[in-house]
Amino acid sequence: MIFPPPTFIILVACALTYSFLNGLHDGANTVATVITSRAMPPRWALWMVGVAEFCGPFVFGVAVAKTIGADVIDPKAITITTVIAALVSASLWNVMTWRLGIPASSSHALIGGLLGSVLTATSFDVALLHQAGLLKIGGGLFLAPVISLTLAYTVMNTTKFVLRSATPRANWFFKRGQLLTTLALALSHGANDGPKSMGIIVMGMVSTGFLATFRVPTWVIAATAGAMALGTMLGGWQLIRTLGTRFYRVRPIHAFTSQITSGLIVFLASVLGSPVSTSQVVSSAIAGVGAAERFNKVRWGVMREIVVGWLLTIPATAVSGGLIYLLLSQWLGR
Numbered sequence: 372m373i374f375p376p377p378t379f380i381i382l383v384a385c386a387l388t389y390s391f392l393n394g395l396h397d398g399a400n401t402v403a404t405v406i407t408s409r410a411m412p413p414r415w416a417l418w419m420v421g422v423a424e425f426c427g428p429f430v431f432g433v434a435v436a437k438t439i440g441a442d443v444i445d446p447k448a449i450t451i452t453t454v455i456a457a458l459v460s461a462s463l464w465n466v467m468t469w470r471l472g473i474p475a476s477s478s479h480a481l482i483g484g485l486l487g488s489v490l491t492a493t494s495f496d497v498a499l500l501h502q503a504g505l506l507k508i509g510g511g512l513f514l515a516p517v518i519s520l521t522l523a524y525t526v527m528n529t530t531k532f533v534l535r536s537a538t539p540r541a542n543w544f545f546k547r548g549q550l551l552t553t554l555a556l557a558l559s560h561g562a563n564d565g566p567k568s569m570g571i572i573v574m575g576m577v578s579t580g581f582l583a584t585f586r587v588p589t590w591v592i593a594a595t596a597g598a599m600a601l602g603t604m605l606g607g608w609q610l611i612r613t614l615g616t617r618f619y620r621v622r623p624i625h626a627f628t629s630q631i632t633s634g635l636i637v638f639l640a641s642v643l644g645s646p647v648s649t650s651q652v653v654s655s656a657i658a659g660v661g662a663a664e665r666f667n668k669v670r671w672g673v674m675r676e677i678v679v680g681w682l683l684t685i686p687a688t689a690v691s692g693g694l695i696y697l698l699l700s701q702w703l704g705r
Contacts, residue, residue, distance in 0.1 A: 378451040378703055382575040385458040387598040390568040392465040393477045394602025397564055398424065400633075400653040401557050401603070404626035410549040420557040421604035425596045427561020427641075428569070433587050434644030435563055439481070440570030440577075441585040442504030444489055448496070449578050452703045453488040454571055456696035460484030460688045468680060475680040476648035481567055482508060483685035487692030492705060511645035515636055516655040516681075523632040523659030530628055531663070545623035552630035559637035560649050561596060567646055568595040621657070625664075629656040651681060 401424075402416045411419075461480035468475040486500075493499055534541055569587050572595065576582040633649070633656040640647040654677055661669040 390598035391602040394599035398603025408626040421600040423557035424561030425600035431562035433566040436566035436570035448499040456488035457484035460692035479684040483688030484692035487689030488696040491693035519655035520659035523656040527663035556634035562641040
């Protein structure tokens with residue numbers, strides 16, 4: 372029986388830690404509006420979303436894992452140490468932004484950490500980066516918020532027009548309907564964010580010879596999805612308050628329409644294998660829905676704070692990823 376080297380065990384532990392923090396951090400995006408609109412009790416919402424996120428990769432596949440693990444960086448440049456450095460960098464960023472209550476992007480953090488560690492290890496040999504993969508990731512991460520805000524604005528205006536003669540009893544539909552929209556968003560989130568860790572683990576398996584080609588074993592899917600689901604169930608309450616109350620007072624109609632928008636975008640991105648930031652998509656949808664009702668309804672200062680966090684994420688994690696690689700390479704080797 373072949374036992375994995377200690378470095379691979381460290382890699383898996385770091386990947387599961389990142390997945391747990393991802394659930395704790397980004398899972399809040401999925402439940403924030405359903406909780407603050409009082410459509411579901413907090414604990415029930417968190418447990419339902421956690422189970423759905425676990426099921427997401429099994430239902431919709433793990434196409435995002437290949438994008439992260441095989442389409443961005445030449446496999447020759449990947450080592451166990453570069454991958455561990457990327458995970459540590461992303462996890463530290465997640466902890467810091469979670470403590471500050473800023474819904475920053477776990478996806479941006481992972482990509483930034485990976486780019487920083489690999490470029491440091493290869494003396495900044497940019498030829499090892501795959502342009503097509505970077506464009507696919509960049510398009511998903513940077514275009515998704517714009518699309519989400521615009522689509523949410525449109526969906527909210529359409530909903531208002533259709534229900535222009537509705538009575539307040541329509542709130543009953545929006546409250547009950549969130550059971551399905553939240554479930555769909557959670558499944559999509561699990562299929563998009565879970566495979567990011569899976570791709571990282573498989574990177575390590577290929578680099579150490581445990582796998583000859585890039586494919587995601589079932590145990591990797593179950594382990595990473597389970598870690599993320601557990602993080603979600605414990606709940607990132609600071610982030611829930613940021614998304615659910617600091618923009619404006621979220622009512623059932625806002626929650627319902629923003630969930631439809633963000634769920635659709637994350638689902639399409641997952642099927643196409645494009646990693647997007649759920650925190651960006653959900654935050655932009657909430658802002659777009661509020662702006663459709665009244666532009667000054669949204670506290671745009673809060674949105675500016677979030678955008679600054681997004682813009683800082685990749686540079687900050689790239690620098691820390693490179694520094695962490697330099698430290699770890701003295702202990703683990705290249």
